Amino acid sequence: xxxxxxxxxxxxxxxxxxxxxxLDPMRPVPRALVTHGHSDHARSGHDAVMATAQTLDIMxxxxxxxxxxxxxxxxxxxxxxxxxxxxxxxxxxxxxxSAQIEIEQGGFHLVVSGDYKRAxxxxxxxFEPVRCHAFIxxxxxxxxxxxxxxxxxxxxxLLASRALFPxxxxxxxxxxxxxxxxxxxxLRAAGYDRPIYxxxxxxxxxxxxxxxxxxxxxxxxxxxxERPKLGGEIVICPPGAIKDLWARKFPDPVTAAASGWxxxxxxxxxxxxxxxxxxxxxxxxxxxxxTVVETGCEELWVTHGEADxxxxxxxxxxxxxxxxxxIGYGEETEDEMLDAxx
Ligand SMILES: [Zn+2]
Ligand SMILES: [Zn+2]
Numbered sequence: 001x002x003x004x005x006x007x008x009x010x011x012x013x014x015x016x017x018x019x020x021x022x023l024d025p026m027r028p029v030p031r032a033l034v035t036h037g038h039s040d041h042a043r044s045g046h047d048a049v050m051a052t053a054q055t056l057d058i059m060x061x062x063x064x065x066x067x068x069x070x071x072x073x074x075x076x077x078x079x080x081x082x083x084x085x086x087x088x089x090x091x092x093x094x095x096x097x098s099a100q101i102e103i104e105q106g107g108f109h110l111v112v113s114g115d116y117k118r119a120x121x122x123x124x125x126x127f128e129p130v131r132c133h134a135f136i137x138x139x140x141x142x143x144x145x146x147x148x149x150x151x152x153x154x155x156x157x158l159l160a161s162r163a164l165f166p167x168x169x170x171x172x173x174x175x176x177x178x179x180x181x182x183x184x185x186x187l188r189a190a191g192y193d194r195p196i197y198x199x200x201x202x203x204x205x206x207x208x209x210x211x212x213x214x215x216x217x218x219x220x221x222x223x224x225x226e227r228p229k230l231g232g233e234i235v236i237c238p239p240g241a242i243k244d245l246w247a248r249k250f251p252d253p254v255t256a257a258a259s260g261w262x263x264x265x266x267x268x269x270x271x272x273x274x275x276x277x278x279x280x281x282x283x284x285x286x287x288x289x290x291t292v293v294e295t296g297c298e299e300l301w302v303t304h305g306e307a308d309x310x311x312x313x314x315x316x317x318x319x320x321x322x323x324x325x326x327i328g329y330g331e332e333t334e335d336e337m338l339d340a341x342x
Pocket of ligand 2 (some may be wrong): 040041329
């Protein structure tokens with residue numbers, strides 16, 4: 001048996017005929033299995049959605065309670081029969097609620113990673129490698145040049161800058177789901193105990209993390225009229241907001257952003273980022289390779305990102321590997337617009 005007997009590539013994303021469902025589909029479908037709540041994977045309008053309870057909650061927060069006609073909770077580690085296949089969700093370590101999806105048919109095991117990382121993140125469960133015959137991986141940072149530094153050291157740069165410029169507001173751009181809350185947790189772990197101010201677009205998701213038992217300390221929403229008084233404070237906002245008029249009302253702001261892409265200096269400059277912090281919620285090159293080895297897979301499909309180097313590397317190890325070049329993933333910038341509108 002092989003992966004292509006279980007999954008086929010369609011314009012809507014990967015489709016499993018045995019279970020009659022799509023994985024992270026791009027447009028509304030009868031039945032969707034969703035890996036996590038980022039907008040490029042979790043869309044509204046499906047008839048039925050199966051995902052972890054947290055991903056379902058996050059979808060309801062973003063799209064409204066009517067984001068789907070019916071919801072099915074996937075309990076981590078538990079098999080569920082769907083048509084002719086069985087499925088099981090496992091932690092992916094990417095954001096709260098994120099999961100890999102394992103599909104079994106006729107004794108053949110296939111795992112779809114969704115987005116994932118291997119670095120420790122106090123705001124979500126760690127990635128669990130799952131032994132399988134075929135592994136379907138992302139490769140957002142699938143080039144040997146991508147080697148993410150320790151996130152705690154990057155937060156150290158932010159705190160050092162704050163110590164150097166105690167009168168200025170530090171405005172930190174970060175995705176509203178996952179990255180923002182991870183940064184808060186990292187700041188707390190580094191001993192930062194001031195309130196961490198948040199842009200309105202981050203409020204609902206940050207409160208949700210709190211309700212899920214993830215302690216982030218005091219995270220008040222920025223009151224527009226009080227911006228001039230927030231000198232010396234740290235403010236987190238969606239990446240697009242650091243260049244907005246909204247950001248200019250703070251005292252002499254230092255603009256920072258936290259992303260794996262901040263390794264690329266030209267990108268930081270283009271985004272108007274003075275203080276780039278390399279903090280990624282995706283696996284870097286080494287983590288991708290380690291993970292592929294740990295799954296013990298014989299077949300490797302690479303869904304999106306820098307697929308070619310990983311496919312080549314897998315080939316040299318005797319794996320049957322191919323790039324899918326799925327379109328529409330990896331565009332989490334959409335998140336900020338969605339949340340700003342919400
Ligand atoms: Zn994601
Ligand atoms: Zn993604």
